[in-house]
Amino acid sequence: MENYLQQLNEAQHKAVINTEGPSLVIAGAGSGKTRVLTYRIAYLLEKGIAPWSVLALTFTNKAAREMKNRIGQIVGQETASKLWMGTFHSVFAKILRIESEKLGYPSSFSIYDTADSKSLINSILKEMGLNKEKAYRPGTVLGRISAAKNDLIIPAVYARDPQRTSADAAARLFRMPEIYQRYMRECRKAGAMDFDDLLLNTNILFRDNPDVLEKYQTRFQYILVDEYQDTNFSQYLITRKLAEKHKNICVVGDDAQSIYSFRGAKIENILNFRNDYQGYQLFKLEQNYRSTQNIVNAANSIIAHNDKQIKKEVYSQNEEGQKINMFQAQSEVDEGFIVINDINDTRLRNQCQYQDFAILYRTNAQSRIFEEALRKKNMPYKIYGGLSFYQRKEIKDLLAYLRITVNPRDSEALKRVINYPARGIGKTTMEKIENLANQNNLSLWEVITNPALPNTGFNSGTLKKLSSFARLISGFMSQAPNMSAFDLTNEIATQSGIMKELHQEKSQENQTRIENLEELFNAIREFSDERQESGENNSLVDFLEEVSLLTDQDNDKPDDLNKVTLMTIHAAKGLEFKNVYIVGVEEGLFPSSMASATEPGIEEERRLFYVALTRAEERVTLTCARNRYKYGELTFARPSRFLGEINQEYLNIPAESRSFAPTGKETGSFAKKKRFNLKDDSAQEKKKFNFSGKTLQNNDSPSRFNSLAPGEQSQIQPGVIIEHERFGQGKVLHLEGVAPNIKATVFFKNAGQKQLLLKFAKLKIIT
Ligand SMILES: Nc1ncnc2c1ncn2[C@@H]1O[C@H](COP(=O)(O)OP(=O)(O)OP(=O)(O)O)[C@@H](O)[C@H]1O
């Protein structure tokens, strides 16, 4: 057997073999947290713990797959395949299917994706006559419902929660409680759960069924969670409940990499851990194995600008490595070419593979420029997120047929295909059916198949069309139990008329669609075979579940190996690449303009920047553009404040890009100044963890007026109210010049219009 324990340093080794009781591993990026978790599981299995009594929760399915694979190499794949391992959503979806009856759901419940949820919200808004109101955008409404669910606030409580209702009132969303209530009702009628329901319903299941909770508490002797800093309250509570009995819970995380608070992630979960599990063991890992010294130091220097963090240091004993490169391009198109050319040069010079390169951006929309440049150069690439394979129209159409076959009450799926291919079931008919469904508290399917339907005023032509659709679906339903998922899908593609429809008009577009559907058949076959081999469930329900729970990191196909990777930084969490390009490092883009308004927002963006930097093993390149199109208009872009915040020692700035040389006072080496000081349980340490405590608040500075730090300078934007040491309060009118020589024109109430050079002016930002 492989001696994997030798592949650990002393601190990691300790964290692996001390398996009993609660453990907290908090450590910086690339220090082997995921490796510790992986080897800890291998170690447990080797000691004879049954794989099905281990529950391991990862942030993506891909991470789970890789971890399982690695464990399999040590203890045998068969044993590894029996672990309960996956994302929160996929593991608890599995448990919910087993226990669905207790919640009044069918075991083949559908999982609504974001598009389904938005479409449902749209219908609800329409019914309530709110669809023309500007405040009620489906995305906004869904965001609020999602936040409520992840805080375990159900509709009845929502309406009584003053914090929520007053926030809604401020956003002019007065009818949120009712929308939320209706949304829940519709999902239930449809036998569907959205992503957040998977967690909420798990909590409800455990709350209302002590026997069920006890069963899983007993089963899961060991619970392990990766990326703990990004769990939300709902997830936190699930693990806490499950761990109550054995208390063998090990969580690993890095507060500096918490980047999902916009989705409800709570950094406080780490703090709660300390309170919930008295006598827990704390493990700290200090050595980064991933990156060069230069990259680690640069990353430390940037995260040091955040107030709210658990102080810790990470060091690398890898090579010092080269400095971080920076390029400022004229335009976004130039940025694309600079990056692609640099990838090509580096690949040839350093004999790298395409797969050694990643281009990371803040928003999906930035990918297009790089895709075009890569295509022009004939370089292979794979792109994550954005419009993934499973979001294509033809794929969603066929999947919708599969969904209603396993759960005919799935109204979003039904709406999608009842008239595709065209069957003459028009909008008016659908509106009537939806009304009937609402009035009688039924799903659309229950209306269509209702014996009383002929008495509701439809003409005989329409009735015929509806019953022929119902017969088609019923046919699929009765075939389903006797057919493999693959054969059934083929059958449905033909009998539904989708294939005929696509073959009828011979266009390039339709040809591509047919190829995509064939790809879907392949995916189903692969899924069935793989699952069969490992002895896991491989029904159509399981396939649909897997597809609906794919994350941005998951569309990695085996043939996708030697390609340049394009992804958002959020999706890059946990991953590593030899060469990393962080692009669009500009104010308003990164940090994003939405986040720049508040200090917590900026801190989260800074953590995101830290995550981006620490993905790299050898080389980091930062790029920005002078001009960029925004909403169809060419705008002047300023380099990001983050460029000024990196300790200059670690940067290589070409002469033509000197304009963003940092000017701030933060040039001392953070790495040398501060040692890792996360000590176990000392009173002083507790204080540091207390985020609301004084130690982490920086608002008691001695003088009221200082020159602005480079980070703050970029908060000075037209419209911002400032207070000047001598001139008093004034409003910023406009800015000119490039950092660090930005001049602001300000109108002061008492002193009139003045021009200030921001790097010298002694100011305070008021709003
Ligand atoms: N003791 C070690 N010896 C050699 N390589 C190691 C050691 N520990 C970890 N590594 C390697 O260092 C890299 C980073 O490890 P890992 O991904 O586990 O870190 P992490 O703390 O989970 O990072 P992140 O914070 O990005 O999630 C991996 O390539 C891993 O294989």
Ligand SMILES: [Mg+2]
């Ligand atoms: Mg990790």
